[in-house]
Amino acid sequence: MKIFCNGEALEIDPGIRVADYLSQLGLETSSVVVECDGKILSREEYGGHVLQDGSVLELIRFVGGG
Amino acid sequence: MLTIAGRKFRSRLFGGTGKFSSPEVMKEALAASGCEMVTVALRRVDLNNPADDIMRVLDRDRYLFLPNTSGARDADEAIRLARLARASGGGEWLKLEVTPDPRTLLPDPIETLKATEALVREGFKVLPYINADPILALRLQDAGAVAVMPLGSPIGTNQGVLTRFQIEIIIAQAQVPVIVDAGLGAPSHVAEAMEMGADAVLVNTAIAVAGDPVRMARAFALAVEAGRIAYEAGLGAVRKEAAPSSPEDGLGFLR
């Protein structure tokens, strides 16, 4: 199925959970904030939230800044 | 000791984490600066480079994180970033930056006030970055900001405290700490800001792009200390007007 992640359209396996997707991308859950369809997910929800077809994901993390 | 929103700081120098040549240099420079609070920004994860993570080198037990809302062009964007920052475990501290003009990166006063009011209601400890506008500083203080961060000169310009006169007014009127931020390009600039009575300063560019960032960070730390001690010790006055020629000049009417 198709989702949008950080502005890019991507094909992913259906039924995948956020936590697993982050693992797939090589990201540590502790350092990433997930916004799914405009709603910020709490860390506890990563394990349970299943990505839907057409989900719009924003993966945000801290970077250097002034 | 410096207290902001109930939290004590030994160092009056705050550091920025941007523009460094590498995370390792950043880590060493921040350590050399002695700072206890650092700003960080929020950006999309680079999916092609997932391991690029500043958190690998920034110790959250050592530094209080001050997420900024850089990139926000209006209050709504800033509020969204603030909530994302809090969700990333950034705590409630927030450097509110609303900069619609990407060329000058000057802060929008109206959107900043709007965002401050909203974010204070949501429980954030808001430190708004502003132009050195004394009335705006008072309005933000009234709105519940825990500090104000007036700029010395535009971000990255390294021009020093061009806004000296207004910052003096802000310092005189403020009931919350005043942190001079942006444009501080040399240790002498931060010494000047501290001598004026600023409670703290924030430095990023000048340290990050210095020839030797680690040594420059130390220089800034020393300048902040020197400036603060000078302020507390009571600087001598500069005599602006000549003394009267005779002791009773102009007071002959007194009986």
Added chain:
Amino acid sequence: MFVLPEFSALQEAISRATEAEALRALYSDRPGLAGLVALLSPAAEPHLAALAKRSAAITSRRFGRTMQMYAPVYLSSFCANRCAYCGFSADNAIERRVLSMAEAESEAMILHQRGFSHLLLVSGEAPAKVGVDYLEELALRLRDRFAALSIEVQPLATEEYARLFSAGITAVAVYQETYDREVYKKVHLAGRKADFDFRLETPARAAAAGMREVGIGALLGLADWRAEGVALGLHLAWLRRNYWRTGLTVSFPRLRPAQGEFKPLLPVSERNLSQMIFALRIFDPDVGLYLSTREEARYRDGMIGLGPTRYSAGSCTAPGGYGQADAGGEQFEVGDSRSLAEVSAAIQQKGFDPVRKDWDAVFQLPGNGQQAA
């Protein structure tokens, strides 16, 4: 809440001030409270001329070469308080009078004719005679003809000040008389005025209600004038910090031995009064400073340009006195009895402009400038 240190602590700070500190304060852009203390101390006295010069320079920069003119209207000599020093004390057997609404309006119009646009409505503290209803009605009648109406009456509650502000009163003057609690107790024998703290919080209540300006002051001669000066500075600084939208003024009513039966406990000379005015001007460049007709013409003329920014003229301190030349029951004896025209001429002679009005009340929206408490 404004927290006032012990008067003795203020005196102690003054006693420790050095000449070097006074000179540093004199030439500093922000002398601060420590600077004010030094400028008020005996150590600063040999430099009075230099203080005058600095005060004049600051006043000129901030206010230009102008003097704001105003006149008092005494509405009532009834007073429920017994203050040892005042002609209106309930103990004194004087002719008591309260003006009717028509009489009060008539007095005000005499002043209007003379050219005044800023009035100070004064009354003894007797709410039954001059209460909020009375003041509200008078304000409504006068607001269209005067640029500014201030009141110097009994301390009121915030809501009452808000009502008066809506009616057209723009400023409130309330003097602590003395910031020395012990002396205060001794001279305020009875009446609501005996409550030191209620009075102390009054300027804040007036500011919270949205008054454009609040005036404070001490009656010089009751207690150590230098410490009164420091207390006034503290009060000013606190009001500025907490009510930054409110304009502030200080008055310097001085007890003169020759004038009343009450002898000042600690007499204040003209030199002392001048030092106090200069010190406060250097400490707070923006504060309005009143010099009333209690002082003599010679002194008032000499002080033009040196610090004060508000002068009254042709003042009468007995209710109905403008319309009735022989009206008895004055609050105090006037030292400068010249008319507005004469005082204005003296001001102009010195190269200053006597300003009749500084604002137009018509610009004021009812309820504008209200602040959160």
